[in-house]
Amino acid sequence: MEGTFLKHLFVFDFDSTLVKIESLDELLIAGLRKKGKDSIIPKIEEITNLGMEGEINLKESIKRRLALAELKRGDVQQFKTKIVEEITPGMEKIIAWLQKQGHVIFIISGGFLDCILPVAKKLNIPEENCLGNTYSFGSNGFVNDVDQKNPLVRSNGKCQTIYGLKKKYNCPVVVVGDGISDLIPWQNSMADYFLGFGGNIHRPKIKMQAKHYFTESKDLLKFIKENF
Ligand SMILES: [Mg+2]
Numbered sequence: 577m578e579g580t581f582l583k584h585l586f587v588f589d590f591d592s593t594l595v596k597i598e599s600l601d602e603l604l605i606a607g608l609r610k611k612g613k614d615s616i617i618p619k620i621e622e623i624t625n626l627g628m629e630g631e632i633n634l635k636e637s638i639k640r641r642l643a644l645a646e647l648k649r650g651d652v653q654q655f656k657t658k659i660v661e662e663i664t665p666g667m668e669k670i671i672a673w674l675q676k677q678g679h680v681i682f683i684i685s686g687g688f689l690d691c692i693l694p695v696a697k698k699l700n701i702p703e704e705n706c707l708g709n710t711y712s713f714g715s716n717g718f719v720n721d722v723d724q725k726n727p728l729v730r731s732n733g734k735c736q737t738i739y740g741l742k743k744k745y746n747c748p749v750v751v752v753g754d755g756i757s758d759l760i761p762w763q764n765s766m767a768d769y770f771l772g773f774g775g776n777i778h779r780p781k782i783k784m785q786a787k788h789y790f791t792e793s794k795d796l797l798k799f800i801k802e803n804f
Contacts, residue, residue, distance in 0.1 A: 583679055584804055585745045587738055587767070588671075589753030590685035590692050590708070592776040594699070595662040598624075599655075599691045602662075604641055607651035616644055634686055634731045638709070638722050647719040652690055659691055660698045664776060666793025670800060671699045679804065680745060681705060684737055686728050686757070707737060734758070739766045750804065752796070759785055771796060 591598045601624055608616050620641050627637030674681055682705045683692055689708035696706045709728050714720030727733040738761045742749050748768040751758050754777055762770030763785070772779075772786035775793055783789045790796040 583677075583747055585680045585682065585741060585747050585749045586674055587682045587684050587741070587749060587751045587753075587761075589751070589755065589758045589773075590683055590687050590695070592754045593752060593758075593773050594664060594667050594683065594695060595659065596664050596776045597662050599659065599662075599687045600638070600641070603652065603655045603688070603691060604645040604647060606655055607645055607647050610651065611646070613646075619644055634733075635722075635724070635729050638686075638729065642711075642719055642721065645719075648717055649713065649719075652688075652719070656691060656694050660694050663695060663698065664793060666775075666797065668699060670793060670797045671701065673797065673801065674804075675700065677804070680747075682707065682741065684708075684728070684734055686733065731757070732760075735761045735764060735766055742766060754779060754782065756782065771799070 588594050601620060604620055605617055608614060608620070623637055623640045626632045627634060671681060681701050683696055683701060685692055685708045687708050689706060689710050692706050692708045693703060696703065707728060709726055710723045711719045712721050712723070722729050727736050734757045738749060738751065749766070750769040750771060751761055751767040752771045752773055754773050759770055759772065759782055761767040770786055770788070772782050772789035773796060774783060774789060774791045778791060788799065790799065
């Protein structure tokens with residue numbers, strides 16, 4: 577592969593890639609269970625699916641879910657302490673190897689930055705290399721909205737953010753992720769490589785469109801070692 581001697585900018589997706597779960601839904605569901613409001617959980621899942629099927633945009637999907645979940649600061653704090661247990665097996669090894677080679681690593685996610693940071697710390701990824709959504713609390717003490725100025729709240733936000741980083745670092749960009757928003761930057765030539773990861777959720781549609789796709793992190797590591 578050309579450019580092997582160059583340093584690369586590796587952009588990792590968070591949900592279902594670096595961690596085994598979809599963090600926003602898990603956070604909302606954990607909060608609802610704690611309050612004994614299990615009956616609302618299917619409604620949350622319904623909205624998530626509407627978003628994934630493109631029926632509503634990401635911004636609307638987050639807003640509707642937050643309105644139902646009555647999420648408090650304490651719920652977020654509790655969830656943050658648990659999320660490092662959800663790191664996908666093998667990812668620590670991959671990140672450590674890339675760091676040793678001197679590649680630049682970013683985490684870019686539509687999920688909450690607050691949930692990403694404990695994982696980043698565990699993986700020795702600096703805080704400033706983590707980009708995610710931030711939320712605000714309403715007067716009732718519930719999380720009521722996300723920062724609307726953040727590009728990551730929009731469906732094409734990841735693409736835009738990656739484009740900005742590519743210009744800044746001026747080196748080849750490799751995106752590692754499970755979803756459509758990870759694939760699109762490569763399809764739009766904003767990323768140079770897309771390494772699909774289906775180890776947590778296997779998405780046949782992504783596999784079909786990706787040039788490289790892995791269902792085991794050891795195979796992803798092997799490919800990375802051989803090519804970067
Ligand atoms: Mg994902």
